[in-house]
Amino acid sequence: MGGYVGELLAVTLIAVILASSLNLMVGYARIYSLAHASMYGIGAYTGALIAIHYTPNVFVVCGSALLAGAIGGTILAGLAIRIRFEYFLVASIGFQIIMQDLFNNLGVTGGSGGLSVPALTLFGIQLTSSNESIAVLAIVTAIALGVAWMVRHSPWGRAIIAGGDDEVAASAFGMRTHDGRFSASAIAGALAGVAGAMYAYQMAYINSTTFALNESVVIMAMVIIGGAGTFVGPIIGAVIVTVIPELLGFFVVNPTDSGLLQTLLYGLILVIMMRFQPAGLAGFFRRSGPPRETPGIESDTATKQESAL
Amino acid sequence: MTENGLVVSHVYKSYGAINVINDLSFTVKEHSITALVGPNGAGKTTVFNLITGTDPLDSGMVSWKGTVLTGLKPYVIARHGVARTYQDLRLFGSMTVRENVQVVMETSFKDGFGHRKKMIRERTDSILKSVGLLGVGSRRVEELSYAEKKFLSLARLLATTADLLLLDEPASGLDSTSQGDFVTFVRSLPTHAKTVCLVEHNLELVRNLAEEVIFMDSGYALRKGRPEDIMKDPELGAIYFGGVHEDE
Ligand SMILES: Nc1ncnc2c1ncn2[C@@H]1O[C@H](COP(=O)(O)OP(=O)(O)O)[C@@H](O)[C@H]1O
Numbered sequence: 001m002g003g004y005v006g007e008l009l010a011v012t013l014i015a016v017i018l019a020s021s022l023n024l025m026v027g028y029a030r031i032y033s034l035a036h037a038s039m040y041g042i043g044a045y046t047g048a049l050i051a052i053h054y055t056p057n058v059f060v061v062c063g064s065a066l067l068a069g070a071i072g073g074t075i076l077a078g079l080a081i082r083i084r085f086e087y088f089l090v091a092s093i094g095f096q097i098i099m100q101d102l103f104n105n106l107g108v109t110g111g112s113g114g115l116s117v118p119a120l121t122l123f124g125i126q127l128t129s130s131n132e133s134i135a136v137l138a139i140v141t142a143i144a145l146g147v148a149w150m151v152r153h154s155p156w157g158r159a160i161i162a163g164g165d166d167e168v169a170a171s172a173f174g175m176r177t178h179d180g181r182f183s184a185s186a187i188a189g190a191l192a193g194v195a196g197a198m199y200a201y202q203m204a205y206i207n208s209t210t211f212a213l214n215e216s217v218v219i220m221a222m223v224i225i226g227g228a229g230t231f232v233g234p235i236i237g238a239v240i241v242t243v244i245p246e247l248l249g250f251f252v253v254n255p256t257d258s259g260l261l262q263t264l265l266y267g268l269i270l271v272i273m274m275r276f277q278p279a280g281l282a283g284f285f286r287r288s289g290p291p292r293e294t295p296g297i298e299s300d301t302a303t304k305q306e307s308a309l
Numbered sequence: 310m311t312e313n314g315l316v317v318s319h320v321y322k323s324y325g326a327i328n329v330i331n332d333l334s335f336t337v338k339e340h341s342i343t344a345l346v347g348p349n350g351a352g353k354t355t356v357f358n359l360i361t362g363t364d365p366l367d368s369g370m371v372s373w374k375g376t377v378l379t380g381l382k383p384y385v386i387a388r389h390g391v392a393r394t395y396q397d398l399r400l401f402g403s404m405t406v407r408e409n410v411q412v413v414m415e416t417s418f419k420d421g422f423g424h425r426k427k428m429i430r431e432r433t434d435s436i437l438k439s440v441g442l443l444g445v446g447s448r449r450v451e452e453l454s455y456a457e458k459k460f461l462s463l464a465r466l467l468a469t470t471a472d473l474l475l476l477d478e479p480a481s482g483l484d485s486t487s488q489g490d491f492v493t494f495v496r497s498l499p500t501h502a503k504t505v506c507l508v509e510h511n512l513e514l515v516r517n518l519a520e521e522v523i524f525m526d527s528g529y530a531l532r533k534g535r536p537e538d539i540m541k542d543p544e545l546g547a548i549y550f551g552g553v554h555e556d557e
């Protein structure tokens with residue numbers, strides 16, 4: 001598999017990792033971060049530099065990108081537990097911009113001139129063909145989705161979600177909610193870091209423009225459109241947000257129009273989702289409906305809500 | 310500390326310039342049911358917030374079974390055997406009914422592997438059954454009726470290993486059938502070595518359940534005694550019914 005379809009598949013799989021990992025923060029721990037592209041960039045540069053200067057061994061490259069992303073995620077969590085969440089959104093933009101500046105201006109990153117990245121190796125064999133590189137990416141994506149699945153379906157992950165739902169109640173039931181936020185953010189950073197290393201490997205070239213704030217916004221859009229807090233939502237969102245602009249590219253001849261249309265379409269979709277389907281596309285698959293009328297409730301006092309706190 | 314049970318001793322709490330709790334002292338005997346009553350705004354919920362560490366107290370001391378809880382973090386206090394419900398329930402909204410119980414149990418039974426998973430599944434089943442929610446286990450919280458939500462908040466308590474249970478207006482908004490179920494439920498708790506302290510407006514229910522009543526107003530404990538004595542007191546009746554809307 002090569003050429004256009006191969007590249008679209010690669011970009012889509014990377015988007016799936018990015019959206020699924022951001023969902024651990026946004027959908028589960030409820031840390032609204034617009035710094036995810038910087039985690040992606042940290043992993044991409046770490047992976048690229050390791051491959052260039054040290055070894056292109058796939059395990060070493062992925063491992064170091066993972067570690068670097070995890071460190072980034074941990075720093076971000078440190079901010080998140082100290083700052084109320086609406087302010088954290090702003091703080092995360094600050095973090096993103098600082099990292100963007102570093103990517104742009106540090107000597108080792110090559111700035112907007114970028115870095116050429118060698119093909120990765122497995123047991124000394126170079127994985128250069130597009131089939132090989134897609135296979136590596138598919139395996140990495142499967143592992144990343146496995147981690148995301150575990151977070152939704154393990155005791156440890158449920159505690160993270162409970163803490164995100166209601167921090168006060170979760171801690172009153174003995175859960176260490178700060179630990180939950182740290183681990184969600186560290187894992188999200190680690191996965192985004194690996195996605196970055198995969199991007200560097202797939203494209204054989206990176207520069208700083210890829211890991212900018214608008215990419216963070218696009219990843220957030222994937223999560224929201226697909227459905228935050230679900231396993232399939234971010235996957236659906238990543239596929240839609242990646243593939244729709246490509247389809248537009250087919251139908252619209254003029255590339256300038258395509259860019260404009262794309263922006264308009266994103267805006268429109270986000271507004272429509274927020275108004276009519278805040279649970280995202282995944283919400284359509286969930287059984288829902290108004291609460292049933294059950295006996296056991298006095299209608300006049302049913303909605304009584306005193307402010308307890 | 311030699312005293313057993315729950316000890317609240319000379320506690321003060323103010324929010325800004327408002328003194329919400331004033332020199333409050335009371336004790337709750339182990340394996341008993343004690344009711345906290347008083348008009349809205351008396352400070353009853355605040356007392357629970359101070360005991361569970363949700364809010365820090367300004368001065369004074371709280372202990373449970375001889376362990377001083379004052380100054381500990383909420384999750385540590387929980388691990389000393391204290392659990393509560395909330396007036397506004399505070400369920401885990403993105404989870405199913407079953408997961409709400411499960412996540413609390415998994416936190417409470419951290420140690421031990423092996424049959425743990427099976428044990429948690431079976432215990433979750435039996436807890437859901439005991440509050441009549443087994444049939445709606447896979448529903449999300451938002452799909453429940455108000456009464457079901459209230460019983461889920463009780464189920465979450467049973468999922469802990471806590472032996473001091475603080476219930477904040479657990480019966481308000483329930484119809485008489487559900488209230489009957491609720492009374493049966495709470496009555497069974499002391500026989501399972503649980504100690505209960507509840508805030509309740511329904512005085513009939515308090516008379517039915519509580520061995521001891523603490524009457525609060527403006528952050529002071531005005532009277533302590535048996536329910537029938539407290540309810541006979543005309544002075545307290547005036548405070549309780551005068552000007553305050555009674556929801557019955
Ligand atoms: N976090 C808070 N900040 C400011 N005032 C509070 C806070 N919590 C409670 N209060 C005030 O303390 C008083 C007692 O409240 P509360 O304990 O909820 O009363 P009750 O539960 O007895 O109805 C009320 O006047 C309330 O406004």
Ligand SMILES: [Mg+2]
Nearest residue numbers: 308353354396
């Ligand atoms: Mg109250």
